[in-house]
Amino acid sequence: MIKLSAEFLKGIIKQNPIFVLALGLCPVLAVSTSVSNALGMGAAATFVLVGSNGIISLIKNVVPDKIRIPCFIIVIATFVTIAELVMKAYSPALNRALGIYVPLIVVNCIVLGRAEAFASRRPLLDSLADGLGMGAGFTLGLMLISSIREISGSGKLLGYALLPGFQPALMMALPPGALLVIGVMLGFFNLLKGRKE
Amino acid sequence: MENKLIVAAAPHLHARESTARIMWSVSLALLPAGAAGVYFFGYAALAVIIVSIAAAMVSEWLLQKLTRRQTTLSDGSAFLTGLLLAYNLPPGVPLWIPAIGAFFAIAVGKQIFGGLGQNIFNPALAARAFLMASWPAYMTSFRAPGFDAVTSATPLSALKEGRLQQVYSYLDLFLGNKAGCIGEVCVAALLAGALFLLLRGYITWHIPAAYLLTAGIMHYIFGPSGIFSGDWLFYLLSGGLVLGAFYMATDYVTSPLTAKGQLIYGAGCGLLTVVIRLWGGYPEGTCYAILMMNAAAPLIDRYTRRRIYGTGKV
Numbered sequence: 001m002i003k004l005s006a007e008f009l010k011g012i013i014k015q016n017p018i019f020v021l022a023l024g025l026c027p028v029l030a031v032s033t034s035v036s037n038a039l040g041m042g043a044a045a046t047f048v049l050v051g052s053n054g055i056i057s058l059i060k061n062v063v064p065d066k067i068r069i070p071c072f073i074i075v076i077a078t079f080v081t082i083a084e085l086v087m088k089a090y091s092p093a094l095n096r097a098l099g100i101y102v103p104l105i106v107v108n109c110i111v112l113g114r115a116e117a118f119a120s121r122r123p124l125l126d127s128l129a130d131g132l133g134m135g136a137g138f139t140l141g142l143m144l145i146s147s148i149r150e151i152s153g154s155g156k157l158l159g160y161a162l163l164p165g166f167q168p169a170l171m172m173a174l175p176p177g178a179l180l181v182i183g184v185m186l187g188f189f190n191l192l193k194g195r196k197e
Numbered sequence: 198m199e200n201k202l203i204v205a206a207a208p209h210l211h212a213r214e215s216t217a218r219i220m221w222s223v224s225l226a227l228l229p230a231g232a233a234g235v236y237f238f239g240y241a242a243l244a245v246i247i248v249s250i251a252a253a254m255v256s257e258w259l260l261q262k263l264t265r266r267q268t269t270l271s272d273g274s275a276f277l278t279g280l281l282l283a284y285n286l287p288p289g290v291p292l293w294i295p296a297i298g299a300f301f302a303i304a305v306g307k308q309i310f311g312g313l314g315q316n317i318f319n320p321a322l323a324a325r326a327f328l329m330a331s332w333p334a335y336m337t338s339f340r341a342p343g344f345d346a347v348t349s350a351t352p353l354s355a356l357k358e359g360r361l362q363q364v365y366s367y368l369d370l371f372l373g374n375k376a377g378c379i380g381e382v383c384v385a386a387l388l389a390g391a392l393f394l395l396l397r398g399y400i401t402w403h404i405p406a407a408y409l410l411t412a413g414i415m416h417y418i419f420g421p422s423g424i425f426s427g428d429w430l431f432y433l434l435s436g437g438l439v440l441g442a443f444y445m446a447t448d449y450v451t452s453p454l455t456a457k458g459q460l461i462y463g464a465g466c467g468l469l470t471v472v473i474r475l476w477g478g479y480p481e482g483t484c485y486a487i488l489m490m491n492a493a494a495p496l497i498d499r500y501t502r503r504r505i506y507g508t509g510k511v
Contacts, residue, residue, distance in 0.1 A: 169297075169331035176330060180305065187309070 004129045011133030017110045018141035018182070019189040024110040027101045028142055029178040035158050038146035039139070040094040041101065044083045046135025048105050051079040053119040053131030060120045072115045073106065080105045110134060145181050153177055216313070219399050219449075220273030224280055226390030227444060231284065233373050233383030237342040238288035242379045246283040248292045252299035253279030260308045274313045278302050281321035284380020284440060285484065286328070287339045289348075294335055298324040318491045319451050322484050329484075339376040349376040352435045354480035370434035381437040391443035400447040403456050407463025408442040408470075409433060415471035438470065441483035451491040458494075458501035465490045 017023045024045070031037045055075045063071045084102045087095045095102060105111065114134055119127040150156055153173030155166045171177050235243045257275035261268045269275075279299050286295055305327075306320030307313065329336045341349035350358070352365055352375055365375060373383030381387075394400045413429045420426030432438070446452060446466050453462045466486045473482025 167332065169327075170333070171327055171330035174330060184305075184309070 004125060007126050007129040008133035008136075011130065011135070011137040012140060013137070015134075016137045016141055016189070017134050018138060018145075019185055020193075021110075021113070022186065023113050024108045024138060025182065027104065027108060028145065028182065029175065030101050031098055032142055032146040032149055032178055032181075033153070033173050034097075034150045034156075035143060035146045036094070037097050038142040040087070040091070040098055042135070042139025042142050044080075044087065044098075044102060045105055045108060045110065045138055046132065047083050048076060048079040048108075049111055049114060049131040049135040049138075050128055051082075051131075052076045052111055053114055053127040054124060055079075056115045056119040057122060057124045057127035068120065069112075069116075072112060072120070076111050076115065077106045110138060141185075145178070145185065148181050149173060149177055216274070217272040220277050222397060222399055223394065223444065224273060224277050226393045227277075227280055227284065227380065229386035229389055230380045230383050230440070231280070233386045234284070234288065234379035237373055237382060238340065238379060239343075242288040244292060245286055245288060245290060245295050245379060246280065249283035249286070249295035249299045250276055250279035252296040253282070253303050256300045256303035257308070260304060261312075264308070266312070269313065272313070274307075275303060278307070278320045281380075281444065282324050285321060285325045285378050285437065287336065287377075288379050289338065289340050290335050294328060294332060298328045301327050314450055316450055317495075318488055319445055319448050322445055322488050322491075325484050326488060339378075341376050342374055342382075351376045351480065352431070353474065357474075357480040365431070365435075367430055367434060370431065375435070377435075378437060378440075381440040384434050384439050387439045387443060391439075394443070400443065401456070401459070403459035404447050404452060404463040404466075405442040407460045408446055408467045409438070411464040411467025412438060412442075412471050413467075415468060416475075419471070419475055432471075432474070436474075436481040437483040441470075441487055442466070445483075446487050446490070451494055453494050453497045453501065455498070455501045455503060458497045461497050461501070462490050462494060465493065 011017065013020075015021055018025070018028055027041055027045070031041045052072070052075050056072055059071070059075075080103060083105070084095070087098075087102060114130060118130045122130070147157060149172050150158075151162065152169050153171070155162055155168040169177075172181070231246055235246075253275045254270055258268055258270055279295075279302075282298050282302055283295055286298070302320040302324035306318060306323040307316045310316045325336075337354070338348055339351050339354075341347045352370070369375060371384050373385070375382055391400070391405070395402060413433055416427040416432040417429040418424055418427060420428065442463075446463065453459050466483075469486035469489055470482045473479060473485055479485070
């Protein structure tokens with residue numbers, strides 16, 4: 001049990017996919033304009049991560065080594081399709097807001113990265129915990145970035161206006177704002193890491 | 198900066214030059230242009246300049262205290278950054294704009310990279326680009342010279358939108374009797390300051406000459422009524438070209454080191470400025486042109502590196 005919780009917890013800070021592993025930055029840049037988008041993207045990615053990690057961990061011994069990547073991609077694509085169809089059916093507005101970035105979870109480096117580095121060589125329960133932890137770390141990181149960007153870039157949080165008379169810095173809602181926030185956060189995490197060592 | 202033990206390669210010449218001396222000299226050279234800006238636009242311009250400098254210096258001090266580094270306020274670089282930022286702002290902006298801009302310049306433009314000498318981009322221009330992207334409405338509302346604060350388009354933006362009704366004489370453009378940013382309007386004052394810097398050897402002619410020459414030729418070639426019909430003098434005297442060429446593009450940290458590199462860099466700045474002005478979305482391209490060439494400066498340095506004597510091809 002302790003081992004499982006360790007596999008789960010490492011994804012949140014110590015090996016945070018966004019700030020420490022620097023994986024999956026493309027959707028982070030694109031969908032972090034608002035917290036609601038970030039939550040949707042985080043949930044979808046977590047679902048895909050847990051599902052694909054689980055299946056890949058189960059099939060790891062029957063998949064020939066040479067064609068493992070195509071096999072992993074098919075597993076991942078299946079879960080992405082499920083996520084996309086569910087999102088289209090129950091939350092079409094969110095699906096429109098996220099747009100192309102939902103199907104693009106297939107090529108998200110976190111998902112394939114965890115499949116290759118973790119799930120393809122570890123037992124089922126460990127892989128599930130790892131997927132859940134990485135998904136949680138991804139979602140938390142995405143929420144942190146998107147709340148900074150939504151507050152400073154449009155003066156709102158979760159769509160509610162915060163301060164009357166506050167003039168938001170438009171740039172923070174535009175692509176340069178995403179690069180700026182992620183760069184500063186990466187630097188900050190590196191600083192913390194340096195302090196600890 | 199105050200390190201007394203200096204270990205350097207021979208020859209050991211002693212000169213009175215130091216970072217602080219250069220920074221304060223450049224600030225001094227910029228003084229007449231600021232005075233002209235205040236003369237044309239009134240005390241609102243002075244307030245913008247003061248707030249910008251104060252915010253830059255406070256940010257520098259605060260960030261260096263927070264990161265427990267030696268404070269380097271006395272070297273004048275924060276003062277100069279604040280001054281240059283103010284010169285790049287329209288005179289009528291609300292005063293929180295220069296304050297936020299100066300903080301951005303020092304924090305994101307400079308200190309995040311490790312302080313003076315480490316930054317990739319000119320901090321003042323980076324801050325201007327940030328302000329332009331964030332609050333475009335304030336950053337593009339200019340006023341006509343005089344104390345009555347009538348809004349007016351700059352010559353370049355009026356020309357871009359095809360409604361240049363007022364005919365500007367070259368003398369008006371040269372002396373600064375036009376709408377524009379605080380420090381860019383008075384070309385005469387800018388040139389006087391630049392002459393001082395050139396004579397003192399703080400800047401060399403390479404970057405400004407290459408910059409202005411390329412921009413002038415490009416503007417002459419791509420005129421409104423066919424090729425070789427451009428009013429190049431109008432374009433050279435309008436907008437921030439002179440301020441950019443002599444004071445921004447020549448920033449030591451963000452420009453190439455060798456003379457050859459500086460010529461390439463200046464020509465690139467001129468080319469990009471004209472491309473943005475004539476075919477881009479903005480009426481003025483000096484800021485973005487210099488920022489883009491800032492990014493290219495390390496690359497230029499790499500290709501114009503001097504051969505070490507006795508090595509490589511003979």
